[in-house]
Amino acid sequence: MPQPHPAPAPPPEPAPQPHPAPGPTADGPAAPASAPAPAPAGAERPGAAPVRLRPDPVRDRWAAWMREAVAEAAHAPATGDVPVGALLLGPDGEVLGRGHNAREADGDPTAHAEVLAIREAAARLGEWRLTGCTLVVTLEPCTMCAGAIVLSRVDRVVYGAYDEKAGAAGSLWDVIRDRRLNHRPEVIPGVLAEECAAQLTAWFDDRRTELRGSSHPSEEPFWD
Numbered sequence: 001m002p003q004p005h006p007a008p009a010p011p012p013e014p015a016p017q018p019h020p021a022p023g024p025t026a027d028g029p030a031a032p033a034s035a036p037a038p039a040p041a042g043a044e045r046p047g048a049a050p051v052r053l054r055p056d057p058v059r060d061r062w063a064a065w066m067r068e069a070v071a072e073a074a075h076a077p078a079t080g081d082v083p084v085g086a087l088l089l090g091p092d093g094e095v096l097g098r099g100h101n102a103r104e105a106d107g108d109p110t111a112h113a114e115v116l117a118i119r120e121a122a123a124r125l126g127e128w129r130l131t132g133c134t135l136v137v138t139l140e141p142c143t144m145c146a147g148a149i150v151l152s153r154v155d156r157v158v159y160g161a162y163d164e165k166a167g168a169a170g171s172l173w174d175v176i177r178d179r180r181l182n183h184r185p186e187v188i189p190g191v192l193a194e195e196c197a198a199q200l201t202a203w204f205d206d207r208r209t210e211l212r213g214s215s216h217p218s219e220e221p222f223w224d
């Protein structure tokens with residue numbers, strides 16, 4: 001949906017961070033060399049080597065960051081938390097905050113990855129306004145996080161998997177781009193959506209297996 005307000009500043013060119021040696025991609029900033037890209041879920045030509053169906057300059061440039069967010073999310077299951085991960089990037093691509101869902105770990109209903117990343121970045125900057133920053137998160141933000149995102153004044157939200165049951169960045173609601181709000185961050189949805197969704201699905205599959213035979217009824221996956 002086009003935004004009526006002036007175009008935001010150009011995205012930060014996410015410089016390679018102190019992570020596994022990145023390699024250049026078609027358009028993206030970096031791709032950790034140690035992690036070959038998995039086949040897209042919708043890859044055609046069964047049996048063929050994984051191929052990108054077509055370049056997507058808008059999303060591809062965030063792919064390396066999204067993989068970092070996926071790696072952050074991978075810390076969550078150790079405490080029984082749903083794997084959602086977020087990074088808060090400064091205007092120059094510096095990682096100012098990280099967070100993974102810690103609702104179970106902290107016993108805190110608000111301990112979503114986005115909120116934790118926003119808080120860490122604000123604490124680090126000593127400033128609640130995160131103007132010029134970008135939030136990268138593996139799952140479409142919920143209403144609470146969408147509210148926090150708007151209030152933090154970040155310029156941009158990049159997310160992976162869509163959450164059709166509870167997403168507030170275009171799926172069920174679009175709180176972030178609500179035209180009644182003064183501040184409307186840019187939203188780039190669906191970056192590595194399949195990978196991000198697969199991480200969640202795998203977690204829920206494992207959990208269902210654990211619950212099998214228990215008194216719990218089998219649950220439909222809920223993301224957040």
Ligand SMILES: [Zn+2]
Pocket residue numbers: 112113114141142143144145146224
């Ligand atoms: Zn949330």
